């Protein structure tokens with residue numbers, strides 16, 4: 340895959356180039372210069388494609404993960420995903436689409452621009468991060484594949500390979516992990532298929548080589564290591580909804596006013612905030628309300644959660 344970065348808002352826009360390429364060193368230098376107070380806003384307006392908060396470190400993003408195919412603990416994916424074969428990687432495209440088939444990943448993504456997007460990421464467990472992704476817009480892929488009239492949803496499946504995914508040797512979930520979006524959600528410009536983070540190829544524990552990122556929804560919608568994309572007229576079955584439909588809906592839009600039956604969703608713990616950091620308020624649609632609320636006009640979001 341080539342690296343045709345289009346000029347989205349990313350660090351390249353908000354940070355001088357030499358700092359962009361060595362942000363770790365830059366942070367140290369700024370702190371030493373007593374300029375730490377300048378950091379949090381990064382100097383740009385939040386237009387929905389960039390979060391104004393400071394991104395989490397590469398270490399935080401890659402050492403604290405949910406990826407049940409490798410185990411249930413946050414440390415398991417980083418510890419156990421190293422043996423996953425991610426090249427070659429094929430993706431099956433089927434359903435109501437003009438160009439179905441089994442694609443090599445490079446062919447699937449060929450010609451689609453890679454964007455830099457700094458997104459807030461909110462897990463349903465009430466922790467959050469800020470992640471600098473690289474990826475293609477799902478809508479660009481869907482346009483390339485040719486969605487047929489009458490299609491209403493897109494379904495996704497994760498790889499099943501228990502030899503390399505030790506968590507799949509037990510029935511912790513009903514494998515494969517499955518997710519889905521309504522077609523208008525899938526076509527929204529915020530919806531990414533991530534191929535990288537911090538301008539490096541996506542680490543295995545984060546869902547290499549291809550994972551969905553839907554920043555206004557709880558993290559479980561952002562399915563990892565995708566091997567199948569199905570365009571359909573019926574709402575796809577989704578893993579956590581199948582596990583417990585009372586606790587996890589199909590939509591899973593971040594909503595501080597609809598609590599999980601077992602805990603509040605009104606606030607969240609930002610990873611890396613330190614032991615004594617205050618919880619911060621959770622934002623409607625994870626802060627992307629202006630961009631996505633219109634998708635849900637007329638819906639009762641307390642019922643369709």
Ligand SMILES: Nc1nc2c(c(=O)[nH]1)N[C@H]1C(S)=C(S)[C@@H](COP(=O)(O)O)O[C@H]1N2
Pocket residue numbers: 400403404405406407408461462463497516544545546557558559560561562563564
């Ligand atoms: N295939 C698969 N995708 C998955 C999961 C999983 O267990 N398996 N966990 C989900 C959950 S609950 C979250 S919060 C995010 C975590 O992504 P991260 O580890 O990159 O932060 O991945 C989501 N995608």
Ligand SMILES: [Mo]
Pocket residue numbers: 405462463464557558559
């Ligand atoms: Mo999650």
